[in-house]
Structure formats: C-alpha cells, structure tokens
Amino acid sequence: xxxxxxxxxxxxxxxxxxxxxxxxxxxxxxxxxxxxxxxxxxxxxxxxxxxxxxxxxxxxxxxxxxxxxxxxxxxxxxxxxxxxxxxxxxxxxxxxxxxxxxxxxxxxxxxxxxxxxxxxxxxxxxxxxxxxxxxxxxxxxxxxxxxxxxxxxxxxxxxxxxxxxxxxxxxxxxxxxxxxxxxxxxxxxxxxxxxxxxxxxxxxxxxxxxxxxxxxxxxxxxxxxxxxxxxxxxxxxxxxxxxxxxxxxxxxxxxxxx
Amino acid sequence: xxxxxxxxxxxxxxxxxxxxxxxxxxxxxxxxxxxxxxxxxxxxxxxxxxxxxxxxxxxxxxxxxxxxxxxxxxxxxxxxxxxxxxxxxxxxxxxxxxxxxxxxxxxxxxxxxxxxxxxxxxxxxxxxxxxxxxxxxxxxxxxxxxxxxxxxxxxxxxxxxxxxxxxxxxxxxxxxxxxxxxxxxxxxxxxxxxxxxxxxxxxxxxxxxxxxxxxxxxxxxxxxxxxxxxxxxxxxxxxxxxxxxxxxxxxxxxxxxxxxxxxxxxxxxxxxxxxxxxxxxxxxxxxxxxxxxxxxxx
Numbered sequence: 001x002x003x004x005x006x007x008x009x010x011x012x013x014x015x016x017x018x019x020x021x022x023x024x025x026x027x028x029x030x031x032x033x034x035x036x037x038x039x040x041x042x043x044x045x046x047x048x049x050x051x052x053x054x055x056x057x058x059x060x061x062x063x064x065x066x067x068x069x070x071x072x073x074x075x076x077x078x079x080x081x082x083x084x085x086x087x088x089x090x091x092x093x094x095x096x097x098x099x100x101x102x103x104x105x106x107x108x109x110x111x112x113x114x115x116x117x118x119x120x121x122x123x124x125x126x127x128x129x130x131x132x133x134x135x136x137x138x139x140x141x142x143x144x145x146x147x148x149x150x151x152x153x154x155x156x157x158x159x160x161x162x163x164x165x166x167x168x169x170x171x172x173x174x175x176x177x178x179x180x181x182x183x184x185x186x187x188x189x190x191x192x193x194x195x196x197x198x199x200x201x202x203x204x205x206x207x208x209x210x211x212x213x214x215x216x217x218x219x220x221x222x223x224x225x226x227x228x229x230x231x232x233x234x235x236x237x238x239x240x241x242x243x244x245x246x247x248x249x250x251x252x253x254x255x256x257x258x
Numbered sequence: 259x260x261x262x263x264x265x266x267x268x269x270x271x272x273x274x275x276x277x278x279x280x281x282x283x284x285x286x287x288x289x290x291x292x293x294x295x296x297x298x299x300x301x302x303x304x305x306x307x308x309x310x311x312x313x314x315x316x317x318x319x320x321x322x323x324x325x326x327x328x329x330x331x332x333x334x335x336x337x338x339x340x341x342x343x344x345x346x347x348x349x350x351x352x353x354x355x356x357x358x359x360x361x362x363x364x365x366x367x368x369x370x371x372x373x374x375x376x377x378x379x380x381x382x383x384x385x386x387x388x389x390x391x392x393x394x395x396x397x398x399x400x401x402x403x404x405x406x407x408x409x410x411x412x413x414x415x416x417x418x419x420x421x422x423x424x425x426x427x428x429x430x431x432x433x434x435x436x437x438x439x440x441x442x443x444x445x446x447x448x449x450x451x452x453x454x455x456x457x458x459x460x461x462x463x464x465x466x467x468x469x470x471x472x473x474x475x476x477x478x479x480x481x482x483x484x485x486x487x488x489x490x491x492x493x494x495x496x497x498x499x500x501x502x503x504x505x506x507x508x509x510x511x512x513x514x515x516x517x518x519x520x521x522x523x524x525x526x527x528x529x530x531x532x533x534x535x536x537x538x539x540x541x542x543x544x545x546x547x548x549x550x551x552x553x554x555x556x
Contacts, residue, residue: 007331008362016361023349088347097345100309101362102335 008103014111021115026084030123033077035130037069042134046141057150062135067159067222070127071215072195078120078167079174079191085116086178086187095252109249116175120167124160131156158229159222166218166233169211169240176248211237260323262287262410262441263308268318270303277303278465285443285458290436292456292473293445296554300465301445302342305414308443309339321410338408340416344399348388352379352398355387356405363406373401378427392419400428404435411435411442417451429455449550463554473546478519482543486512486529488536497528510537 021027044050045062052061089095089112098108132152139147170191178187198212207213214233221227263285270278278300285291295301306312307319310330319326321333346355356370366372374380377397387395396419403411417425432442432455446452453459459476461469469476487510488494494512498505501524504515516522529536544552 012361012364016358019354019358019361020347020350022354088349092345092347093343094345094347096306096311096341097339100311100334100337100339100341102331102333103362104331 008101008107010107010111013103013107014114017108017111017115018118020088021085021119024084024088026081027119029077029080029084030119031126033073034070034123034127037073038066038127038130038134041065041069042138045138049142049145052145057153058138058145058147059135059150059156060153062138062147063131063153063156064223066127066131067219070163071219074124074163074167075170075195075212075215076188076191077123078171079188081119082116082171082175083178083184083187085112085119086175086182090179090182099253105253106249109252110245113172113175113245116171117168120171121164124164128157128160153225155222155225155227158227159218161229162218162221162227162234163215165230165237166211166214169214169237169244172241172244172248173211176244176251179248179251208233209236211240260287261285261320262322263443264320265304265308266318266320268304268307268314270300270307270312270314276465278307281462281465281467282470283460283467284470285441287441288436288439289441289457290432290452290455291441291443291458291460292449292452293443293460293462294449294452294550294554295445295447295462297447299447299462299554301447301462302414303465304462305339305341305412305445308412309337309341310334311341335406336409337412338403338406338410339412339414340399340403341412341414343418344395344402346387346390346395346398346402349386351384351386352390352401353383355398355402359402359405369405369407373404376404376431377401393421393424396420397424397428400431409440411440413442414445415447416444417446425451449547453546461550461553468553476546476549477543479517480543480549481515481517482522482541484514484516484522484525485540485542486514486536487538488512488534490534493532493534494529497532497534498525501525501528 041062044065050061052058089098099105101108135147135152138145174187174191177190181187194212198210199216201207201210202213202216214237217233218227261284263283265281265283268278268281268283269276281300281304283293283304293301293304303312307314308321308326310326314327317325317327322336324333326333347358352374353370356373360370371380371383374383377400379394379397379401382390382394387398390398396416400413400416403413417428420428429452432444435442436455444452444456453473456473458471459469459473460467486494489510491507491510491512494514495505495507498512498514503521503525506513514525516525
C-alpha cells in the first residue's frame with residue numbers, strides 16, 4: 001500500500017535540503033570563514049596593538065579590520081557556497097531524481113535558494129557573535145584599549161545586514177554559473193575576476209549597477225557612519241537576485257536533466 | 259484490465275534530431291516489463307518522458323489512466339524510480355539518504371531498515387555512501403525507489419554494476435515485488451540480465467518499437483528450422499512443398515523452415531495425417547538473446 005497519499009509540503013522539502021547539507025564543506029566554510037578572519041584580526045591586535053585613530057572607538061578600530069577582510073572575502077565565500085550547494089546535486093546527478101519526486105520542481109529548486117540564503121544569514125549572524133566574543137577577549141588582553149567603556153557600534157549590524165542584501169545578487173549570479181557550467185573554476189574563479197573588476201570600476205558613474213562594487217561601498221559607509229539599511233543598491237541587488245535565481249530555475253528545469 | 263502505463267504514438271525530438279518515433283508502450287498491471295534496446299535507442303529519453311522530466315508535446319503518456327502532463331504529481335506519488343546511475347548522496351550514510359525520503363514521505367518509522375534489509379544493505383546502514391561499491395550504490399538506489407511503497411517501479415539499468423550474485427538477488431527481489439502486486443518496468447541493453455524475470459518485453463531500436471508483447475511471443479512468432487528424422491523423407495518434402503515451406507532433405511533428415519508456432523502445429527498435424535513414421539525431431543530456433551540481437555541489429 002502506498003504511503004504517499006499526502007502532498008509534500010515546501011517545509012518538508014526545505015527540511016530535506018537542510019539534511020543534505022549535513023557535513024558539507026559549504027556549511028563548514030560558512031561557519032569557519034568568519035571565525036578564522038575574526039580570530040586572525042584578534043591575533044594581530046593582541047600581538048601588535050595598532051594605533052587607534054582619534055574619534056574612533058576601539059571596537060570600531062577592531063571591526064574595521066575584520067570588515068576589510070569581509071568585503072573582500074564574503075563575495076568569494078558566497079561563490080564557493082553556491083558552487084558547493086549546486087554540486088551536491090550535480091555530483092550525485094540529483095536533479096533528475098528530485099524533479100521526478102511528487103512535488104513541484106520549483107519547490108525543490110527554491111528550497112535550495114532558501115538554504116543558500118540561510119547559510120549566508122547564519123554566517124553573517126555568527127560573524128557578529130565572533131566579533132563580540134573576540135572584542136571582549138581583546139578587552140581582557142588589552143585593558144588599556146578601553147573596550148569596556150565602549151560598545152559595538154550600531155553600524156556593525158547595518159554593515160552585516162547590507163552585506164547580506166549585497167550577497168543575494170552575488171550568490172544568485174554564482175549559483176546560476178555553477179548550475180550552468182558545473183565547473184569550480186568558472187563558478188568560483190569568475191568571482192575573483194569580478195571582484196577585481198568591481199575594485200577597478202568602483203568609481204565609474206555606473207558602478208551602482210555592478211554588485212561587485214557594493215561591498216566596498218558598504219565598507220565606506222561603515223567607516224563614515226553613513227551606512228543605510230536600504231538604498232538604490234539594495235533594490236538593484238534584489239533585482240539581480242530574482243533574475244539570476246529565476247534564470248537558474250529555468251536552466252535546471254528546461255535543459256536535458258542529467 | 260487497463261494498462262498501468264500506455265504511450266500513444268509517442269514521438270520526441272531534441273531540436274531537429276528525432277529520438278522517438280510513434281512509440282506505443284503498453285505495460286499491463288502486475289507485469290515485469292523488460293524495456294530493451296541498444297545504447298542510444300531512446301530508452302532513457304522514454305523514461306524521462308514517463309517521469310515528467312521531459313514534457314511530451316501531446317497527450318501521449320498515460321500512467322494509471324491519467325495524462326502525465328496534467329497529473330504529474332499524483333502519478334509520481336505512486337511511482338518509484340531509478341534513472342540511469344542511482345542518485346545517492348555520497349557524503350551521507352545509507353540511513354541518512356533514506357532519512358531524506360522519510361522527511362518527504364513520513365509514516366512508518368521502521369521503513370528505512372525495512373528497505374535496506376530488502377536490498378541486502380542492512381549491514382551498511384551507517385556507512386557513508388562514498389565508501390560504497392557501485393553495486394551497493396545501485397542497491398541503495400533501488401531501496402530509495404522502494405521507500406514510499408510505490409505501485410509502479412521504473413528502473414533504468416538497475417543491475418548495472420552488480421556482480422552475478424547481486425544480479426541474482428535483484429532478480430529475486432523483482433519476483434518478490436511482482437508477487438506483492440507491483441508492476442515493474444526495467445530497462446536494460448542486455449536481455450540476458452533480465453529475461454528470467456520479465457513477463458513482457460518491449461524492444462526498441464532507433465526510437466521505434468520493433469517488438470512488444472508477452473516474452474513467450476517473441477519466440478513463438480519467430481522463424482525456426484525443424485529437423486525431422488524419418489523413413490520417408492520424400493513424403494515429408496512433398497508435404498512441406500504443399501504448404502510452401504522451404505525444405506532441405508539430407509538422407510533420413512529433412513529440414514523444414516517454418517515461421518511460427520502455428521506453422522509448427524500444422525506441420526505436425528500434416529505428418530501425422532499422412533501417417534509418416536518420424537524417429538526424432540529437433541527444433542533449431544534462435545535464443546532470446548539472438549532474437550534481440552537480430553531485432554536490434556547489434
């Protein structure tokens with residue numbers, strides 16, 4: 001007797017996708033990446049305490065070094081995580097299997113998008129926790145730095161939130177590339193190239209159309225204290241995200257599934 | 259009873275390259291249907307159309323009497339499948355692979371162990387799949403196809419990578435599933451792997467059906483030679499010529515070429531009625547494997 005009388009809900013599919021990411025390098029990277037960066041900056045501070053510029057709190061001074069790494073590395077993390085998630089199905093020829101299960105193909109695909117964005121949100125959330133922990137540790141190691149008299153600047157959360165909205169576009173582009181090419185070099189190597197391109201094009205009048213210029217823009221906003229939760233770039237990033245995630249679905253559902 | 263699966267003149271092309279041409283499959287309920295053809299004949303494309311992975315252009319694929327295009331999810335809920343190489347998540351254990359299905363098809367808490375036991379993988383429950391042999395992965399793929407206790411199983415090359423013992427066990431499993439009332443479509447490019455369990459065959463070549471029916475029909479409708487050892491070869495030659503059968507006398511042996519089982523019965527009847535003594539009789543017919551090779555020109 002068949003046990004499949006009920007329909008498979010999106011939540012069930014999402015739980016299944018989360019199970020598949022168990023013990024994957026992508027999940028590990030999402031956790032280890034920010035931990036390593038924050039730990040390295042902590043080590044650097046503890047070993048060679050930097051000069052804190054006037055008018056800058058020790059917290060902000062510590063965090064700015066962390067965020068310098070983040071603005072360069074998070075787009076690469078995002079590309080890597082996107083490749084690893086798409087590779088779970090590619091490596092195991094999984095799309096033909098899940099798309100022949102009794103639920104809509106869209107539910108399977110977009111549950112992966114949810115997992116992908118969930119990883120990034122988790123990673124950025126953990127970044128905040130790591131910053132807090134290592135900042136507190138610095139206050140013990142370097143009592144003269146007056147960490148205790150200050151608190152984490154409010155723009156820290158804004159920066160991390162902005163990074164999340166920025167990474168939606170970047171992760172969507174690289175998820176699409178990974179699905180299309182199933183090739184590590186193209187999926188992740190292109191992120192390196194595009195980050196360099198973003199750095200070169202940062203001052204161009206059309207730079208606001210290039211998501212790879214956004215992390216630097218967010219960092220500048222953090223430094224000047226003028227960072228906003230939402231602006232024109234947020235909207236453009238979301239448009240990129242929708243376009244490339246939908247294109248990825250079109251790709252996997254239309255091409256001859258392997 | 260109506261067929262579990264029926265395709266009506268199913269045609270499909272990739273771009274301008276035709277892959278299937280007017281393919282009419284009919285899988286009776288409770289059968290083990292061997293879907294055979296050489297590599298590149300269109301088996302996998304057909305299976306992808308049956309599972310909704312490719313979309314038929316017209317109402318050409320009916321499963322459980324319903325059109326796959328408009329009832330895809332309801333149909334797939336009653337189908338278990340294994341397409342080409344098995345889809346198993348290699349970084350997970352066998353049990354975790356089935357846990358994925360338990361999330362999708364909740365119910366029986368012991369189902370994971372049941373299906374692993376059924377395919378002979380009870381000993382490897384907590385072993386990561388990346389350490390499995392090809393045969394073990396194939397078994398796990400079949401366990402995953404069986405997990406939700408489907409009425410109809412579509413298995414593409416299910417004995418690929420299995421050793422002779424594994425093939426034997428899979429055949430026994432198919433027979434048990436058939437006895438449990440399941441209908442199974444098994445595709446293969448090697449007849450000998452599955453002929454022992456099939457009740458029906460469909461043989462395709464270059465996207466076209468060249469034979470379909472009960473497995474016995476394949477030989478009963480086949481041209482064969484009958485050698486008769488007799489005291490009166492001239493009389494038997496005369497009878498054969500009357501029926502327009504090719505005949506070759508050779509001493510006491512007369513070889514008659516006939517086209518099917520009906521002709522064979524007619525030959526026997528004619529010999530008995532003519533009261534000719536026959537000492538011995540030999541039947542020289544191609545094996546199923548040879549018939550398959552002839553039909554597909556391999």
